[in-house]
Each structure stands twice: as C-alpha cells, then as structure tokens.
Amino acid sequence: MTTLDDLNIVVAPVQAKVQPINRKKNNKYEKRRRKAKIAKEEGNVSTAATTAPTTTDSSTTTVTKTEPQKVTAPSKENTHEITVEEKTTPAETTPNSTEKKVDDSSAEPKAVKEDIAKRDKHSRKKQDSTEISDDKVTPEEPAVPLKASRRNRPKPQEGTEESEEDHAKYLAKYHARPMELDRRSGARGVTRVSKASSHIFDAQEWDSLNINSRMTESLKSRFELSSPTGIQAKTIQTFQDNPENNVLVHSETGSGKTLAYLLPILQLLGYGGFSKTGDAKKKTRKELGTKCLILCPTRELASQTLQVLEKLCQANFAGWIVPGGLLGGDSRNSEKSRIRKGLGVIVATPGRLLDHLQKTESLLLNLKGKLEWLVLDEADRLLDMGLGDQVRQIVQIVRSNEASKSKAWLRSVLISATVTQSVQDLASERILCGDQKWIWVKGAKSKPGQDGGAIGDNVETDNGYSASTPKQLAQFHISVTAKLRLATLVAFLVQRVKKGERVVVFMGTCATVDYHYELFKASESLWENDSDSDSYGLFGSKARVFKLHGSVAHSRRNQVLKNFNGMKESAILLSTDVSARGLNLKGIDWTVQYDPPCEISDYVHRVGRVARAGKAGHSLLFLLPSERAYLDVLKTMGIDELTPLSLSSTLNQAASACKSLSLEGMKNGGGGSNFGKEKPSSRLGEYFAIEIQRRFEDCVIKDDIEAKKDKKEKDKKRKRKKESSMKNEGLLMGLARDAFMSFLRAYSTKKEAAVRSIFSARALHVGHVARSFALKEPPKSLVSKHRQNKKEQEQENMDAEANKPKSLAFHSSGGSNAAGRDDEEDVIPESYDNAVKEIEETRVFKRPKFGGDKDGGKARNAKSLLLANAFKMQNNLMDSM
Numbered sequence: 001m002t003t004l005d006d007l008n009i010v011v012a013p014v015q016a017k018v019q020p021i022n023r024k025k026n027n028k029y030e031k032r033r034r035k036a037k038i039a040k041e042e043g044n045v046s047t048a049a050t051t052a053p054t055t056t057d058s059s060t061t062t063v064t065k066t067e068p069q070k071v072t073a074p075s076k077e078n079t080h081e082i083t084v085e086e087k088t089t090p091a092e093t094t095p096n097s098t099e100k101k102v103d104d105s106s107a108e109p110k111a112v113k114e115d116i117a118k119r120d121k122h123s124r125k126k127q128d129s130t131e132i133s134d135d136k137v138t139p140e141e142p143a144v145p146l147k148a149s150r151r152n153r154p155k156p157q158e159g160t161e162e163s164e165e166d167h168a169k170y171l172a173k174y175h176a177r178p179m180e181l182d183r184r185s186g187a188r189g190v191t192r193v194s195k196a197s198s199h200i201f202d203a204q205e206w207d208s209l210n211i212n213s214r215m216t217e218s219l220k221s222r223f224e225l226s227s228p229t230g231i232q233a234k235t236i237q238t239f240q241d242n243p244e245n246n247v248l249v250h251s252e253t254g255s256g257k258t259l260a261y262l263l264p265i266l267q268l269l270g271y272g273g274f275s276k277t278g279d280a281k282k283k284t285r286k287e288l289g290t291k292c293l294i295l296c297p298t299r300e301l302a303s304q305t306l307q308v309l310e311k312l313c314q315a316n317f318a319g320w321i322v323p324g325g326l327l328g329g330d331s332r333n334s335e336k337s338r339i340r341k342g343l344g345v346i347v348a349t350p351g352r353l354l355d356h357l358q359k360t361e362s363l364l365l366n367l368k369g370k371l372e373w374l375v376l377d378e379a380d381r382l383l384d385m386g387l388g389d390q391v392r393q394i395v396q397i398v399r400s401n402e403a404s405k406s407k408a409w410l411r412s413v414l415i416s417a418t419v420t421q422s423v424q425d426l427a428s429e430r431i432l433c434g435d436q437k438w439i440w441v442k443g444a445k446s447k448p449g450q451d452g453g454a455i456g457d458n459v460e461t462d463n464g465y466s467a468s469t470p471k472q473l474a475q476f477h478i479s480v481t482a483k484l485r486l487a488t489l490v491a492f493l494v495q496r497v498k499k500g501e502r503v504v505v506f507m508g509t510c511a512t513v514d515y516h517y518e519l520f521k522a523s524e525s526l527w528e529n530d531s532d533s534d535s536y537g538l539f540g541s542k543a544r545v546f547k548l549h550g551s552v553a554h555s556r557r558n559q560v561l562k563n564f565n566g567m568k569e570s571a572i573l574l575s576t577d578v579s580a581r582g583l584n585l586k587g588i589d590w591t592v593q594y595d596p597p598c599e600i601s602d603y604v605h606r607v608g609r610v611a612r613a614g615k616a617g618h619s620l621l622f623l624l625p626s627e628r629a630y631l632d633v634l635k636t637m638g639i640d641e642l643t644p645l646s647l648s649s650t651l652n653q654a655a656s657a658c659k660s661l662s663l664e665g666m667k668n669g670g671g672g673s674n675f676g677k678e679k680p681s682s683r684l685g686e687y688f689a690i691e692i693q694r695r696f697e698d699c700v701i702k703d704d705i706e707a708k709k710d711k712k713e714k715d716k717k718r719k720r721k722k723e724s725s726m727k728n729e730g731l732l733m734g735l736a737r738d739a740f741m742s743f744l745r746a747y748s749t750k751k752e753a754a755v756r757s758i759f760s761a762r763a764l765h766v767g768h769v770a771r772s773f774a775l776k777e778p779p780k781s782l783v784s785k786h787r788q789n790k791k792e793q794e795q796e797n798m799d800a801e802a803n804k805p806k807s808l809a810f811h812s813s814g815g816s817n818a819a820g821r822d823d824e825e826d827v828i829p830e831s832y833d834n835a836v837k838e839i840e841e842t843r844v845f846k847r848p849k850f851g852g853d854k855d856g857g858k859a860r861n862a863k864s865l866l867l868a869n870a871f872k873m874q875n876n877l878m879d880s881m
C-alpha cells in the first residue's frame with residue numbers, strides 16, 4: 001500500500017519557534033515539560049536543538065566519555081592538526097558569567113527589545129492559531145517534540161498505526177538531534193589528518209628537460225620550484241614528440257598544469273624547438289603577431305595566468321614576447337590599443353575575446369597566418385552550456401580567418417582536472433581538433449602505459465574523474481539538518497579560526513554569499529573580551545571575513561583577492577564558484593562546501609583550492625540527511641574517501657571555545673524541565689546552536705526594526721512631500737529573504753542528471769530552511785501567495801479528483817502516468833519559478849494526516865492533489881512570485 005511517506009510528504013512548516021528575549025516560565029511550558037517526560041519513556045526520536053530542548057532522551061544526548069583525542073600530523077609545517085574532543089569540558093556554570101551576558105543584553109534599547117518580544121509573541125500566537133486553523137497545519141517546531149507530546153499529537157484512530165509510523169519517520173527525518181545524526185552517518189570522533197605528499201613530483205630535474213637553460217635557472221631561482229611535477233615533465237615531452245598534434249592535459253588540481261602548457265609553448269615561440277641551448281629567434285611585435293590564445297572561464301583565473309606568463313617572459317628568457325590580457329572589466333579602448341601594438345600571447349575570457357574578434361579588426365590581422373595555439377584552460381567549463389557557444393564562435397572565427405590555408409596550422413590544448421565524457425565528445429568535433437590527432441597526457445594517478453593515447457582510449461573510469469582530487473587531501477562530510485546548518489557552519493568556523501586557519505566557504509548563489517557576509521559582519525563578536533573589535537563582526541579580531549562572487553565589481557574582486565591573500569592570520573572567504581576553478585588562494589587550510597555544488601566536477605575543483613602542489617589540506621561537505629545519496633554519486637565518480645565528521649563534536653568544541661555564549665544559550669532556551677537535572681555538559685553543543693541561532697535571528701529583526709523606524713522618521717520629516725525611497729525593511733531582512741529564495745531556486749535547478757533526484761525541493765523542510773537563513777519563518781511573499789490560492793486550488797483539485805473514473809484513483813498502472821501518480825518527478829516542473837512554487841504547494845500536502853481528520857479522504861488523495869497542483873503550477877508559470 002502506498003504510504004504518505006512514499007509520497008515524500010512532509011509536515012507543512014510553520015513559523016519557527018524561537019525563544020523570546022526575557023522569556024518567562026509559564027503554565028504552557030510546565031505542561032510541555034510534563035509531556036517531555038512522557039516522551040522520554042516513549043522513544044528514540046528527539047527534538048531539534050534549536051527548539052526549546054526539553055527532552056531528556058539520554059540515549060541521544062550522552063556524549064561518549066573518552067579523553068580528548070589529538071591527532072597530530074608528523075610535519076608541523078606541511079600538515080594541519082585536527083583535535084577532536086569527544087567529551088566536552090563541562091562549562092563553568094558560574095552565575096556571574098551568565099549574569100554578565102544578561103546585563104549586556106539589557107543594554108539594548110528598550111523599545112527594540114520590546115519590539116522583538118512582541119514579534120516573538122506574535123509568532124507564537126500565529127503558530128498556535130495555525131494549529132487550530134482550518135488547514136490543520138501541524139506546527140513545524142513545537143516546543144516539545146511531537147512524538148513526546150501526547151496531548152498535542154492528534155490521536156491515531158483505529159487502524160492508523162501507519163500514520164504513527166509516518167509521524168515517527170517525519171520526526172526522525174527533520175528533528176533528529178546531533179548525536180542521532182552522527183550515529184546515522186557513522187561519524188566518529190577520531191578523524192583523518194592530511195599529510196603533505198610528493199606524489200605529483202617527477203623523479204626528473206628541470207635540467208633533464210629539453211627547455212632552455214635560462215628558463216630552468218629562473219624557474220629554480222625566481223619561481224623557487226626545485227623540480228618539475230610529473231604532469232609538467234610529461235607535457236613538455238609530449239609537445240616535443242608530437243609537434244603537430246592537439247594535446248589534452250588531465251591531472252589533479254594543483255599539480256602545476258599552468259606551467260605544464262606555458263613552458264613548452266614559450267619554448268617553441270622563443271626558440272622554435274626543444275633544446276637546452278640555442279639562440280632565441282627574436283622578432284618584433286608586428287613580425288611575431290599573435291601566436292597563442294589562452295581562454296579562461298573567469299576573469300580571476302585569466303589574470304592569474306597572465307601574471308605567471310608575464311613573469312616567465314620577463315625571466316631573461318623571451319622578453320620580446322609580449323603577453324596581454326583581454327579580460328571583461330578592463331576598458332575596451334586600452335585593450336584595442338594594446339592589440340594594435342601587437343600581443344604575442346593573449347589571455348582572455350571568452351566574452352571579451354569574442355567581442356574583440358567581432359569588432360577589432362587589428363586582432364584578426366594579428367592572428368592571420370600567425371596563430372598556432374588555442375589553449376582552453378578549464379576546458380570542461382569552457383565547453384559546457386554556459387560558455388560553450390561563445391567558445392565555438394571564437395574557434396569558428398579564428399578558423400575562417402585562415403580559410404585559405406591548407407596545412408594544419410592550429411593546435412588545440414585542453415586543460416582540466418575533470419575531463420568528462422562530454423568534453424571528450426566535444427573535443428572530437430572537427431571544429432576544435434581540425435585534422436589532427438589528440439594526445440591525452442594524464443597526471444600522477446594514471447595507470448602506467450596510459451599516456452600518449454588518443455581521446456577515448458585508455459579511460460580509467462567511465463567518467464574520467466579518478467585522477468582529479470589530490471591524494472593527500474583529507475575529505476570530510478557532515479550530516480546536518482536544515483535548522484542546524486547555520487549554527488554548525490559557525491561552530492566549524494570557530495574551530496578553524498581558533499587555530500588560526502584560513503578557510504574558503506563555497507555557497508550556491510551570490511545572494512547567499514552577500515547575506516552571510518553581512519550577517520557575520522553585523523553580528524557581535526563570539527569571543528569574550530573582544531569588545532575592541534566591533535567593526536570585525538562575528539569572528540572579532542581573530543579573523544576577517546571576505547566575500548567574492550560574480551556580482552562584485554571587477555575592481556573590488558581584485559582587491560578582495562589581494563587582501564585575502566595578503567592576510568597572514570586567520571581569514572574566511574565566502575565565495576560562489578567564481579573562485580572554484582584554477583585559483584591559487586594563498587595558504588588555504590580548509591574548503592567548506594556549505595551548499596553542495598551543481599555538478600560533480602565542481603566538487604573536484606572546489607576541494608582543489610587546498611592541498612595544492614603536494615601540500616596538506618582538508619575539505620568539508622555539508623549535506624542534509626536527505627542528501628546522503630550524494631556520497632554514492634561521488635563514489636561512482638571515483639571520489640570515495642569522504643570521512644563523516646561528527647556534528648555533536650563540532651558543536652561541542654565550539655561550545656567549549658565560546659563558553660559564555662553556550663551558557664547564555666542554556667539560560668535562554670535550554671533550561672526547560674531538565675535544567676539542573678541533565679548534565680549540562682552533555683548538551684553544551686546544542687546550547688551553543690540555540691544561542692547562535694537566537695542571536696542571528698535577533699540581529700536580523702533588530703536591524704529590520706531600526707530600518708523601519710528610520711524610514712518612518714524620514715517620512716515624517718518630509719511631511720507632505722513624497723515618501724522617502726528608503727526600503728521599508730532592514731538590509732539584513734531583505735538580504736535574508738533574497739538569499740532564502742535564491743537558495744530554493746538553485747536547489748531545484750541542480751543540473752546534473754545524476755544528482756537531480758537527490759536535491760528534490762520536495763524533501764526540504766521549508767520552515768527549517770528559513771531558519772538556516774536566520775529567518776523565523778519563510779518569507780511572507782512565498783507564504784501569502786500560497787495561502788491566497790490554496791483553498792481555490794484544493795477545491796478545484798477535489799473537483800478534478802471527483803470527476804476521475806474511480807478505477808484510476810489508487811490504481812498503480814505500471815509506471816504509467818495516466819492517473820498522474822506514479823512518476824511525479826516527470827510532472828513536477830524543474831523551472832525556476834515552479835521550483836519555488838512547488839515547495840510551497842507541497843507544503844500543503846506534505847503533512848501526514850493523523851486520525852481525527854474530518855477530511856480523511858483528503859489525506860488519502862494527497863498524492864492526486866499534489867499532481868493536480870503540479871499541473872496547475874505548470875499553467876501558472878509566470879504567476880508564481
């Protein structure tokens with residue numbers, strides 16, 4: 001029989017329950033505490049940490065009592081240390097420390113406090129009213145766990161054990177506590193430590209390669225590179241042995257692919273062949289023309305490559321070869337004049353190069369009869385859907401510019417750590433490879449005898465990912481529910497910052513980066529006695545936070561990278577995938593993927609920002625419990641070394657590092673019936689999560705209240721004049737809403753087929769997702785639209801259902817969609833608008849119905865209703881937000 005769980009039905013999320021400031025104990029809480037006691041006897045499913053933690057389920061709260069374990073890497077310089085304390089030190093529960101914090105909070109303007117309290121009250125009221133509304137929406141986060149609350153839970157009627165089971169599943173899915181999540185993911189306290197490795201280096205020396213001795217000298221002295229990496233030696237040899245072929249360079253991230261292709265090209269341009277000695281073939285800029293075009297997917301990577309190229313050319317080797325960049329963001333006119341003077345090697349982003357090819361005649365003149373190399377760095381990104389068209393047009397123009405030439409004259413060089421089947425397919429298109437053969441040069445992990453083959457030959461795995469992540473990289477994943485995500489991110493960063501480490505946090509969209517950046521900046525410091533560092537925000541004087549994404553102005557992006565790379569102490573860079581490819585970010589210890597990437601190849605490139613050139617490095621991937629299958633997909637791609645990181649340890653360690661904050665959490669939200677009974681130390685991590693969540697939510701609301709006040713005052717001053725153009729909401733509130741919406745959109749539009757079903761928006765708990773953006777409830781625009789149409793929709797759907805032939809109602813027609821039930825994924829649209837709407841729509845139907853539902857038929861028909869809604873959604877594409 002089809003159960004509601006099979007339908008992926010989730011209890012409709014309602015506004016989050018947040019502990020109000022100055023919350024008082026009252027009868028309601030007393031009752032809930034009693035219920036919690038009952039729950040203790042009942043079962044294993046536990047409440048989430050961000051609700052008032054009133055359960056006493058010792059099986060899930062007790063922290064394993066082992067001594068703190070310290071795993072130390074052998075070499076201090078090249079390794080990082082991860083200390084995992086399975087047992088947290090009990091907090092010093094001195095009344096003074098908590099009192100102090102309370103005093104601090106009382107420093108807030110009274111009006112603001114009252115306002116926040118009012119909102120909390122309103123929020124609670126709303127929740128209560130929802131419980132008894134027509135919709136019978138189950139509260140998203142009751143103050144006591146639903147399982148525990150006998151009276152709150154609708155009584156299952158006869159023959160409804162199934163509903164009980166559904167309910168338990170629901171709780172286990174969305175309200176599991178850290179210890180339980182750890183148990184499920186198999187996370188242990190002891191964890192892996194990355195050690196530096198020399199596997200990417202070749203046994204050869206620079207001198208053994210046939211490149212000019214002036215160059216090798218400068219590589220050793222100026223670049224301080226003592227020996228070539230394996231891929232560098234192999235690529236130079238391949239260029240030497242196959243002067244007329246196309247080359248595909250495929251090696252793990254950070255293995256030195258940039259020099260691998262630049263060195264042989266410069267050798268050929270400067271000296272006409274491979275030799276340690278020999279005279280340079282000097283030419284004027286006009287005579288030389290443009291010999292090589294290097295395309296990079298981002299401006300940052302292009303300018304990094306240009307810097308390396310300039311340094312190489314100036315190194316007393318081939319000073320007459322003048323490289324230049326055509327990068328989006330620079331002035332066109334200055335680029336034009338540089339092109340006119342003559343650029344021997346051009347490094348460009350596709351858009352800007354195409355623009356010049358179409359508008360700057362002198363560029364076509366410089367290329368004609370001269371161009372020999374077309375390099376696509378990060379080829380898979382350049383050839384994918386986003387940039388593929390532009391790159392194709394570029395190749396077409398370049399080739400038609402030489403139409404009369406009969407001899408093969410242009411060689412393509414593809415570079416990437418991820419050579420997917422689609423890249424191989426595209427590479428075999430004639431437009432890219434001409435008449436020449438491809439030579440595939442593979443990196444250190446390749447099996448012996450595999451180099452020098454043609455594309456399509458000797459593929460290690462079907463997907464070509466196996467040689468892509470550095471061997472020495474220690475990869476972790478953490479399983480965390482949506483409502484604990486934000487607190488867990490902060491907890492993890494607290495540990496890194498404490499150790500003075502540098503971290504890049506990858507997020508899915510520009511809006512999420514903007515929001516977290518502003519939120520961290522606006523929040524008070526986590527550390528005690530860090531009052532001097534107000535301007536630095538959450539991590540105080542211990543770490544600066546930076547942001548980088550595609551919508552940041554170009555000039556600002558350069559500055560951010562410069563400042564981030566220039567910082568010696570701990571720093572955190574919040575970024576989108578704009579810095580995922582090719583960038584050499586200085587001294588990074590960890591990459592964190594807060595939002596899993598759209599494509600597996602992006603996973604490889606993101607983690608590849610650490611553990612470069614054989615150094616040690618770590619990566620962490622955040623996953624919701626519903627996204628666990630993502631690990632299996634990674635496995636099929638040859639990435640199977642992810643160790644589960646303990647959530648409870650992560651929170652507990654942060655709690656130990658920020659004791660006063662955790663104590664405040666205990667006081668504000670964690671007292672409950674167990675205050676003084678349950679060992680506080682066993683839940684310290686959860687108190688940390690509670691408090692950090694509360695602080696963020698208050699920060700957003702406070703900012704909103706102040707902005708509204710400001711606007712009111714400004715409007716008053718203007719009297720009868722037009723109202724001020726100021727937004728009627730705080731910066732943080734606006735950013736939070738944008739971030740939340742963009743998260744949902746991005747979530748539902750994961751591109752790769754292999755992961756699409758894993759990131760189904762229907763598995764999300766929208767209310768909890770809102771909390772991960774420090775919103776107490778999902779944005780009103782999303783909810784009110786839904787409410788407005790809901791009744792109407794329900795009626796229509798019920799009508800449609802009633803008119804259907806009875807035999808189809810619950811008939812599983814062998815995968816057919818005739819009854820509109822068996823293949824929901826096909827029916828639910830994937831588009832931007834619908835994806836968001838889909839989440840809203842499903843909120844209505846995801847709630848498991850328990851006994852006592854007057855409209856029992858409604859529950860049974862939930863799946864049909866869902867489908868009918870999906871059809872309706874399709875019709876309302878443009879109307880959804």
Ligand SMILES: Nc1ncnc2c1ncn2[C@@H]1O[C@H](COP(=O)(O)OP(=O)(O)OP(=O)(O)O)[C@@H](O)[C@H]1O
Binds near residue numbers: 225254259583608
């Ligand atoms: N022979 C070498 N010895 C030591 N370090 C090197 C050597 N060659 C390059 N490096 C350093 O290794 C780092 C990574 O180089 P590079 O950017 O070329 O890697 P990559 O393979 O292109 O990485 P990605 O796949 O991420 O683009 C750089 O900091 C570079 O200076």
